[in-house]
Amino acid sequence: MEDDVLILAIESSCDETAAAVVKNGRIVLSNIISSQIALHTLYGGVVPEIASRKHMEQVIQVVDEALKEAKVTLDDITAIAVTYGPGLVGALLVGVAAAKAIAFAAGKPLIGVHHIEGHISANYIENKELEPPFGCLVVSGGHTHLVNVADYGKYEILGKTRDDAAGEAFDKVARAVGLGYPGGPKIDKLAKEGNPDAIEFPRAKVAGSEYDFSFSGLKSSVLNYINKCEMKKEAFDRADLVASFQNAVVDVLVTHAIHACREYNFEKFAIAGGVASNSALRSAMSKACEDNGIKFYHPSPILCTDNAAMIGAAAYYEYKAGVRSSWDLNAVPNLKLGEK
Ligand code: KG4
Ligand code: ZN
Numbered sequence: 103m104e105d106d107v108l109i110l111a112i113e114s115s116c117d118e119t120a121a122a123v124v125k126n127g128r129i130v131l132s133n134i135i136s137s138q139i140a141l142h143t144l145y146g147g148v149v150p151e152i153a154s155r156k157h158m159e160q161v162i163q164v165v166d167e168a169l170k171e172a173k174v175t176l177d178d179i180t181a182i183a184v185t186y187g188p189g190l191v192g193a194l195l196v197g198v199a200a201a202k203a204i205a206f207a208a209g210k211p212l213i214g215v216h217h218i219e220g221h222i223s224a225n226y227i228e229n230k231e232l233e234p235p236f237g238c239l240v241v242s243g244g245h246t247h248l249v250n251v252a253d254y255g256k257y258e259i260l261g262k263t264r265d266d267a268a269g270e271a272f273d274k275v276a277r278a279v280g281l282g283y284p285g286g287p288k289i290d291k292l293a294k295e296g297n298p299d300a301i302e303f304p305r306a307k308v309a310g311s312e313y314d315f316s317f318s319g320l321k322s323s324v325l326n327y328i329n330k331c332e333m334k335k336e337a338f339d340r341a342d343l344v345a346s347f348q349n350a351v352v353d354v355l356v357t358h359a360i361h362a363c364r365e366y367n368f369e370k371f372a373i374a375g376g377v378a379s380n381s382a383l384r385s386a387m388s389k390a391c392e393d394n395g396i397k398f399y400h401p402s403p404i405l406c407t408d409n410a411a412m413i414g415a416a417a418y419y420e421y422k423a424g425v426r427s428s429w430d431l432n433a434v435p436n437l438k439l440g441e442k
Contacts (some may be wrong), residue, residue: 107421108172110179110204111414112165114197115189115217116243117141117148118407119160123172123179124414127422128226131172133404133411136160143283147273154192161200168410176208183417186214186427187437188244194433202429213417214427218245218439219257221374223419224401224412229372232399237368239359241383242375242408243269243284246355247439248313248362251372254419257440260362261313268351268377271317275324275347279340289344290380296345298382301327303350305357313358320350352383356390363396372399379403 106125113120117138123131138156142148169175184201187194198214205212222238234254240247246263266274269286276285281292303323308314324347331338363371371391377383378400391398405412 107180107418108174108178109181109183109213109414109417109421110165110168110176111183111215111410111417112161112197112201113185113217113220113408113410113413114157114161114193115185115187116193116408117153118409119157119164120408120410121161121165121168122410122414123168123174124411124418127415127418128230130227130411130414131174132168133409134164134168134171135409136164139284146277146283148190150190150192153190154196157193157196161196165200165204176204176210179208179210181205181211181213181417181421182208183213183215183413185217185220185413186431187434188217189433189435191433191435194435198431198433202431206429211421212427212429212431213420213425214431215413215416215420216437216439218247219255219416220412222249222251222257222372223416224374224405224409225372225399226415227405227411228402229399232370232372235368236370236372236399237359237362237366238372238374239355239378240375241268241355241373241377243267243273245375246315246317248358249439250362250366255423255425259439260366261311261315261358263315263317264308265316265318266321268315268317268355269375271321271351272377274321275344278325278328279344286377286380289348290382292341293345293348293382296339296341296343298345298349300339300342301346303346305350305354313362315354315358317351320347348380348382352380352386355383356386359387360390360394363391363394368396370397370399374401374406376407379406
């Protein structure tokens with residue numbers, strides 16, 4: 103027990119206030135998530151000011167609950183970790199201020215964690231044997247990154263989106279067809295009833311950058327399709343439409359991922375982020391990896407969307423590498439992966 107490293111982690115970068123206690127990077131003792139989704143649904147998306155205020159109300163309760171459920175006190179905790187970027191600045195600041203106050207008062211080290219590093223590290227929790235190097239596709243509401251995880255804490259970004267993130271495209275298309283926010287899970291469900299080959303939507307290639315993504319053209323062609331149908335007063339099958347859209351997103355993601363696996367000789371490939379819980383993406387990636395002799399990893403859905411357990415997992419490896427943040431740690435809304 104003496105050598106165990108217990109991290110209390112806090113995540114508040116978007117619309118989830120979350121705290122977790124993680125032992126030795128891979129064992130989750132508690133994982134508390136207070137979601138604001140119901141609140142933002144009213145407005146069709148996340149309202150930053152409301153998110154910050156709600157985080158303020160929730161953060162201490164969520165931390166208390168995480169400690170209680172883990173059956174530990176602050177004395178047992180080795181270090182306090184917190185997401186400090188990227189994300190909504192006001193939302194991030196709440197977590198950062200809380201983590202600093204707790205760490206300072208308890209005399210514990212503070213570790214600032216990159217949100218995407220957290221998403222990637224979610225894969226360590228249920229896959230105890232997974233170790234770098236591996237390739238990882240991070241697909242969330244704010245990010246679409248293809249990453250070479252060369253080592254713990256060592257990331258090379260191979261490609262990213264030039265415009266909309268994959269999850270953002272899901273959310274915008276869902277809104278256009280009247281499914282509401284957040285759109286990803288709703289499209290995932292409705293697409294199961296549709297034909298993914300009903301409509302041929304474009305698969306964008308980014309000139310000069312084989313691993314980059316672009317989803318705004320796809321989103322526009324879905325919106326154009328809907329407008330044309332409405333102008334001609336023609337009905338369209340919503341399930342077919344969202345299934346075809348989802349198929350186009352998944353196709354591009356899988357093609358890029360497998361291309362990277364071949365070029366970089368990845369023997370292992372993982373997915374992460376909210377969109378990684380998409381059932382079509384999971385089965386297509388799983389099949390493509392199997393066909394190419396690559397071992398495929400993915401977190402459970404609850405560890406794909408924003409949570410603090412993933413921040414605790416990432417923080418463990420930062421802690422082991424000697425990373426400590428100072429008391430002037432600040433929220434960095436556009437923090438780049440690999441930057442300290
Ligand atoms: O990782 P996450 O919770 O937050 C960010 O860091 O952005 O991801 C949220 C995103 C939203 O865009 C949501 O629509 C999408 O993940 N998402 C999904 C699914 N579940 C969540 N997209 C497609 N299929 C899903 N099952
Ligand atoms: Zn996220």
